[in-house]
Amino acid sequence: MEHILEVKNVSKMYGTKYVLKNININISKGEIFGFIGPNGAGKSTLMRIITGMTTPSDGQVFICGHSVQKDFEKAISNIGATIENTNLYGYMTAKQNLTYFASLYPNVSKDRVIDTLEIVGLKDRMNEPVKNYSLGMRQKLGLAQAMLHEPQLLVLDEPTNGLDAESVIKLRQILRKLVAEKNIAILLSSHNLSEVEQLCDTVAFVDHGSIIETRTMNKIKQETSNSARFRITLNYPNYSAKMIYLKFNIPVEVAGNSVLVPCQETLLPKIIDALRVRDIQIYAINVETKSLEDVYIDIIKTHNR
Ligand SMILES: Nc1ncnc2c1ncn2[C@@H]1O[C@H](COP(=O)(O)OP(=O)(O)O)[C@@H](O)[C@H]1O
Numbered sequence: 001m002e003h004i005l006e007v008k009n010v011s012k013m014y015g016t017k018y019v020l021k022n023i024n025i026n027i028s029k030g031e032i033f034g035f036i037g038p039n040g041a042g043k044s045t046l047m048r049i050i051t052g053m054t055t056p057s058d059g060q061v062f063i064c065g066h067s068v069q070k071d072f073e074k075a076i077s078n079i080g081a082t083i084e085n086t087n088l089y090g091y092m093t094a095k096q097n098l099t100y101f102a103s104l105y106p107n108v109s110k111d112r113v114i115d116t117l118e119i120v121g122l123k124d125r126m127n128e129p130v131k132n133y134s135l136g137m138r139q140k141l142g143l144a145q146a147m148l149h150e151p152q153l154l155v156l157d158e159p160t161n162g163l164d165a166e167s168v169i170k171l172r173q174i175l176r177k178l179v180a181e182k183n184i185a186i187l188l189s190s191h192n193l194s195e196v197e198q199l200c201d202t203v204a205f206v207d208h209g210s211i212i213e214t215r216t217m218n219k220i221k222q223e224t225s226n227s228a229r230f231r232i233t234l235n236y237p238n239y240s241a242k243m244i245y246l247k248f249n250i251p252v253e254v255a256g257n258s259v260l261v262p263c264q265e266t267l268l269p270k271i272i273d274a275l276r277v278r279d280i281q282i283y284a285i286n287v288e289t290k291s292l293e294d295v296y297i298d299i300i301k302t303h304n305r
């Protein structure tokens with residue numbers, strides 16, 4: 001498979017401290033790759049190295065086969081990025097900003113500027129100076145700037161920071177559409193797990209400068225659905241929990257007027273029958289799956305063991 005981005009054995013030291021330790025990542029066409037971890041984990045540093053803004057202490061980054069460190073211009077022509085505060089000019093309007101950035105590329109048309117503003121939902125505000133923009137609007141304009149020259153790889157550092165819920169949904173749609181229609185690759189970072197969960201195909205969990213685990217979202221989903229449990233709301237929770245435990249040998253938890261039953265769904269009808277036979281009133285049954293957050297906590301725990 002063709003890799004748009006290859007990060008090979010990248011490390012970074014500031015002074016005597018390792019901020020990144022031997023990072024390896026491959027991202028293919030059509031893939032949305034999420035880099036997740038707490039503040040200070042090293043996400044922005046890695047993105048700065050990928051985009052050539054910072055040099056690694058060790059290792060190399062290849063974009064479409066070109067080394068960012070050795071063949072900067074060729075490598076970087078394939079990338080669009082928003083990292084921390086993009087260099088937007090506050091006194092200029094959004095349209096003027098993008099027109100300026102468009103002039104830096106050999107073939108970005110005036111129409112493309114307007115189209116891009118429309119894609120990110122800023123067209124009706126494009127003639128206002130950027131200094132009047134909210135954080136969320138600046139984020140959108142940063143994204144517009146990054147995608148202006150239709151790069152093969154988008155690198156987005158915490159792209160949902162400052163966006164309201166509606167804008168997050170919109171951003172997700174924009175990114176999905178780009179990947180589906182243009183077959184580009186996206187690397188994004190986030191400290192928000194539920195966001196990553198809904199957008200990424202692959203996630204790398206990063207902590208203290210190391211990737212502690214890389215998993216596909218499919219694998220995570222499989223894992224979380226295997227760990228599903230049923231919340232059954234009923235009238236005699238303590239009695240019911242004991243009965244289910246004794247009859248089916250399942251460790252049941254009581255939570256208020258519910259019992260939490262971790263079992264395969266094939267067993268559920270039998271449990272319901274057993275409750276009904278004993279005249280227990282069942283008010284509701286809900287499926288609860290593990291969230292990415294739970295998976296993350298498991299991974300961190302295993303790693304620190
Ligand atoms: N220019 C720098 N000089 C020294 N330390 C830095 C520099 N940039 C980042 N760091 C340190 O590197 C670590 C990772 O930072 P960063 O990559 O910004 O993390 P994240 O984006 O995951 O929050 C932090 O401990 C930060 O203080």
Ligand SMILES: [Mg+2]
Nearest residue numbers: 043044045157
């Ligand atoms: Mg950061």
